[in-house]
Amino acid sequence: MTHPGMDTLLAHVDRELSPQDANAVAGHIASCGTCSLTVAGLRTTSGTLTAAVAAIDRAEPASWNPSPVADAAVLPLRPPPERTRAAARASLLPRAAGILLVIGAAASAAIMTGRDVLSRSSGEAVRVPTNQLSPAVTSVAVAPADGVVHVRLRRAAAGSRVYVELTEGSDAIVSAESTTAPHFTAADGRVVIDLAGSAAVIRVTLPRRLRAARVTAGAAVIIAFDGTRVLPAAASDSGVVIGGGMPMPDP
Amino acid sequence: MGVERGPGVLEGAPALSPEYDEWLRELRRYVHRLTGDPDMSEDVAQEAVLRYIRATPATPVRSPRAWLYRTATNLVRDQARHEAMLRRREVPVDADTSSTPEQDLERNEAIREVRDALERIPARDRELLILRESGFRYREIAEVIGVKTESVPVLAARALERFRVAYSGGAG
Numbered sequence: 001m002t003h004p005g006m007d008t009l010l011a012h013v014d015r016e017l018s019p020q021d022a023n024a025v026a027g028h029i030a031s032c033g034t035c036s037l038t039v040a041g042l043r044t045t046s047g048t049l050t051a052a053v054a055a056i057d058r059a060e061p062a063s064w065n066p067s068p069v070a071d072a073a074v075l076p077l078r079p080p081p082e083r084t085r086a087a088a089r090a091s092l093l094p095r096a097a098g099i100l101l102v103i104g105a106a107a108s109a110a111i112m113t114g115r116d117v118l119s120r121s122s123g124e125a126v127r128v129p130t131n132q133l134s135p136a137v138t139s140v141a142v143a144p145a146d147g148v149v150h151v152r153l154r155r156a157a158a159g160s161r162v163y164v165e166l167t168e169g170s171d172a173i174v175s176a177e178s179t180t181a182p183h184f185t186a187a188d189g190r191v192v193i194d195l196a197g198s199a200a201v202i203r204v205t206l207p208r209r210l211r212a213a214r215v216t217a218g219a220a221v222i223i224a225f226d227g228t229r230v231l232p233a234a235a236s237d238s239g240v241v242i243g244g245g246m247p248m249p250d251p
Numbered sequence: 252m253g254v255e256r257g258p259g260v261l262e263g264a265p266a267l268s269p270e271y272d273e274w275l276r277e278l279r280r281y282v283h284r285l286t287g288d289p290d291m292s293e294d295v296a297q298e299a300v301l302r303y304i305r306a307t308p309a310t311p312v313r314s315p316r317a318w319l320y321r322t323a324t325n326l327v328r329d330q331a332r333h334e335a336m337l338r339r340r341e342v343p344v345d346a347d348t349s350s351t352p353e354q355d356l357e358r359n360e361a362i363r364e365v366r367d368a369l370e371r372i373p374a375r376d377r378e379l380l381i382l383r384e385s386g387f388r389y390r391e392i393a394e395v396i397g398v399k400t401e402s403v404p405v406l407a408a409r410a411l412e413r414f415r416v417a418y419s420g421g422a423g
Contacts, residue, residue, distance in 0.1 A: 007404035010411065016389050016404065042408075045415040052365035052418070053284055053384045059362050061289045064279065 003035055004028060013042050274300050278323045284381045285327055287366050299323040317394040324378055324395055368418035376410035383407060
């Protein structure tokens with residue numbers, strides 16, 4: 001038998017040959033030092049590539065592959081527990097700081113993205129009655145170290161209007177993706193995002209020094225964490241509140 | 252705050268099938284392997300899935316997976332042509348805080364070497380190798396990158412050799 005070509009040897013390694021061809025090639029390799037070495041080389045390079053790809057995968061953003069902290073941060077929206085507003089605010093906003101993000105409903109196809117920088121100018125978080133909130137938020141993922149909060153609006157196919165509001169003196173970058181170009185209106189420390197689309201995602205990038213976050217949707221707290229621990233969910237009827245006053249250690 | 256509620260649009264909207272979420276995850280990883288660009292990965296994955304949703308069921312798709320990967324691959328090629336996304340080739344530093352700075356440095360250096368090697372080989376080689384690493388059979392790879400199935404092992408062997416040379420050259 002003449003030596004199989006490199007393509008045939010690779011197809012053998014990749015188990016792409018028919019059983020008959022695979023047997024013939026395997027028989028040849030067993031008796032041919034040259035081809036045996038070639039196959040070993042192919043396997044080695046393949047292994048290197050596999051390890052390389054695994055290394056690339058490990059560099060994926062934490063929010064894609066939630067760590068134990070962020071994993072717990074991806075929770076479904078659920079009905080609010082019975083709590084009073086006073087109690088909720090006491091447990092949620094000990095520092096009275098953060099961003100208010102409210103999901104409402106409006107009207108809506110290629111993913112378009114947009115972003116705006118939101119700076120607080122004045123005022124406190126604006127409370128929105130629970131009955132004006134929509135259950136558009138299906139998951140919230142938080143990347144604790146880079147301060148990015150992803151709010152996914154999976155059920156916003158017909159369109160959503162999102163309000164993001166800072167409640168303390170700092171900036172945040174608000175970006176949105178939806179099936180039509182998101183439209184931003186920014187004024188008085190508030191950004192209104194008109195977007196639409198079933199794959200809509202809102203990202204709020206908090207300043208790095210703000211590591212803690214508290215996120216609620218409607219009257220339910222999705223997640224609260226202090227940078228290292230996930231705190232028990234608690235109730236609030238003050239909208240989606242993101243942010244907190246815990247400073248992030250200097251690198 | 253003047254929150255207006257639309258006429259039941261959100262409640263009435265169809266939920267995305269879980270399979271779409273799975274496609275999004277898969278495609279995002281694929282594009283990230285190809286480009287190392289998280290933002291581009293998100294954009295391309297979502298665009299590909301949206302195009303699929305729009306294209307079907309009016310246009311029946313025999314193999315959704317191949318269709319989605321081909322679309323994503325073409326989007327990446329388009330982006331590369333327009334170069335805008337290629338500016339951001341920095342290795343992203345993930346949020347894993349459990350490792351030591353030395354481990355981070357070592358890992359990021361390893362990733363940079365891999366990325367450098369992958370970027371030194373032709374785009375089609377890169378696509379082919381990543382698809383192969385993603386578990387695609389030759390028939391599927393052929394469908395995604397637009398070649399004959401018989402050509403795939405030839406191209407794959409060549410691509411693997413180019414990667415080996417690029418990687419050993421860069422890492423050595």
